[in-house]
Every structure is written in structure tokens, then in C-alpha cells.
Amino acid sequence: MTPLRGTSSPVAVIIPALNERDSVGMVLDAVRSLDFNSIPIVVDGRSDDGTVEIARDKRAEVLFQRRIGYGDALQTCIEWVLMKNAAPIIAMMDADGTYDARDLSRLIEPILNGRADLAIGNRFHDMDDGAMTLGNKFGNMMISRLVSTLLRIPVNDSQCGIRAFRSNLAKDFLDCSNGMPFATDMLTKAVQRRARIVEMPVRYHNRVGTAKLNPVIDGAKILYTIVLSASRARHGFGAGSPSLGSPTVQRS
Numbered sequence: 001m002t003p004l005r006g007t008s009s010p011v012a013v014i015i016p017a018l019n020e021r022d023s024v025g026m027v028l029d030a031v032r033s034l035d036f037n038s039i040p041i042v043v044d045g046r047s048d049d050g051t052v053e054i055a056r057d058k059r060a061e062v063l064f065q066r067r068i069g070y071g072d073a074l075q076t077c078i079e080w081v082l083m084k085n086a087a088p089i090i091a092m093m094d095a096d097g098t099y100d101a102r103d104l105s106r107l108i109e110p111i112l113n114g115r116a117d118l119a120i121g122n123r124f125h126d127m128d129d130g131a132m133t134l135g136n137k138f139g140n141m142m143i144s145r146l147v148s149t150l151l152r153i154p155v156n157d158s159q160c161g162i163r164a165f166r167s168n169l170a171k172d173f174l175d176c177s178n179g180m181p182f183a184t185d186m187l188t189k190a191v192q193r194r195a196r197i198v199e200m201p202v203r204y205h206n207r208v209g210t211a212k213l214n215p216v217i218d219g220a221k222i223l224y225t226i227v228l229s230a231s232r233a234r235h236g237f238g239a240g241s242p243s244l245g246s247p248t249v250q251r252s
């Protein structure tokens with residue numbers, strides 16, 4: 001892998017967490033052990049199982065989201081990063097132990113070397129047995145096919161939760177869905193900004209702790225969002241190109 005370029009700034013790593021005490025510490029340790037400087041930020045959904053205390057013990061920034069939902073948590077945190085002007089690149093990954101923090105390096109690399117504005121993982125490349133139920137796998141593949149066709153982007157895993165993007169792009173993500181459809185909304189906004197999107201293979205492990213996602217209810221909401229977003233996107237494609245600077249990252 002090409003070495004990470006630049007020396008000036010860290011990467012903000014947003015970690016949404018809702019009752020993830022059995023995995024959040026491990027995730028933070030893994031982020032800290034990466035070969036670039038990071039600001040790990042746990043954005044909590046009012047956990048009552050000690051998640052926040054563990055995150056604080058690990059010296060992560062801890063934010064409390066304003067409302068409820070996965071998308072609201074991410075938007076709370078993105079707004080904080082932008083307000084603080086904390087990092088030129090923002091990454092995100094779950095607190096449940098499913099993603100491998102080492103894949104963050106792979107995701108930020110195309111952004112650093114100027115090839116992409118947003119990098120998204122593809123879990124179908126390297127998935128542990130049982131990490132995704134057959135139903136979820138099928139649903140994810142169908143949704144991804146739909147997203148990729150409607151938005152005309154080469155994405156095979158549109159709901160993947162490990163991503164990295166330029167902070168300059170992030171303002172557009174602040175009026176997205178508060179729930180799980182946030183993941184799709186982000187892609188729509190990026191396409192409207194004519195951002196360059198790349199997909200990188202990532203690992204996907206079995207979850208620690210209990211799922212917060214309801215495959216049927218959340219799946220239906222995601223589908224609804226796709227149809228809505230796609231029709232909006234078709235009307236918004238003329239919005240113009242982003243003026244995105246060159247981010248750099250501080251190596252530890």
C-alpha cells in the first residue's frame with residue numbers, strides 16, 4: 001500500500017454507539033493503533049450499559065447525539081467536527097466490532113492521493129461466516145443494485161458503514177435522514193456534488209452484542225429513501241462541482 005501522504009492533520013473517526021460496552025473499547029484500541037493520527041469520537045445514543053464510561057477511559061471524545069437514530073448520531077458528530085475544523089478527512093465505523101479499523105487506512109488512501117472524495121467499503125469481499133444472515137445478504141445486494149443503478153455509481157455494498165470522506169463534502173450530509181437510511185442519503189448527496197466515489201474491499205466480522213437494526217423495518221425505510229433520493233438526485237445533478245482541497249494526514 002502506498003504510504004500515507006502529508007503531515008499536517010489527523011483523521012476524525014466517528015463511531016456511533018448504542019449499548020456497545022462489549023466491543024467499543026476494542027474498537028477504540030484498534031483505531032489508536034493505526035499508523036496515522038486520529039481523533040476517535042464516540043457519538044452515543046444514550047447508552048445505559050457503560051459504553052460511555054469505557055469510551056472515556058480510552059480517552060476518546062464522547063458526544064451525545066441530539067435526537068435518536070444512527071443518522072442523527074452521525075450528523076451530530078459531523079457538525080461537531082466541522083465546527084471545530086478538527087480534520088480534513090472524516091471516517092466512520094461501527095462500535096460493534098464488525099469492521100476492522102485497519103481498513104480505514106485503505107479507505108483514506110484514495111482520498112489522500114487525490115483519486116477520490118468519498119471511499120466506501122465493500123463487505124462482500126471478505127465476510128466471516130455468519131457475520132450477515134442470508135436474508136440480510138440478499139437484501140443488501142438488492143438494495144445496492146438499486147442504488148448503483150439509480151445513482152449510476154459502481155457501488156456493490158451501498159449500506160456499508162465503514163467510510164471515509166473529505167470534510168469539504170460533509171456539510172452536505174447534515175440534512176440527511178436521522179435513521180439507517182442516512183447511509184443511502186450520503187451517497188445521493190455525494191453524487192449531487194459530483195464527488196468521486198470509490199469502493200474498497202473491507203473485512204466484515206461477526207457482531208459483538210445485540211443488533212440495533214431491524215432488517216424488515218429498516219430495510220423498508222431504506223428502500224423508501226432510495227426511491228425518494230433517486231428522484232431528487234435526478235433533479236439536482238446540475239448543482240456544480242465541489243471545490244475540494246487536498247487533505248493531509250499526520251503520521252504517528
Ligand SMILES: Nc1nc2c(ncn2[C@@H]2O[C@H](COP(=O)(O)OP(=O)(O)OP(=O)(O)O)[C@@H](O)[C@H]2O)c(=O)[nH]1
Nearest residue numbers: 016017018044045069070073094095096211212213
Ligand atoms: N448513537 C447511536 N448509535 C447507534 C444507533 N443505532 C445504532 N447505532 C450504532 O451504529 C452502529 C451500527 O448499528 P448496528 O445495529 O450494528 O446496525 P448494522 O451494522 O446495520 O446491523 P448488524 O448487522 O446487526 O450489526 C453500531 O455501532 C450501533 O451501536 C443510534 O440510534 N444512536
Ligand SMILES: [Mg+2]
Nearest residue numbers: 094096098207
Ligand atoms: Mg453492525
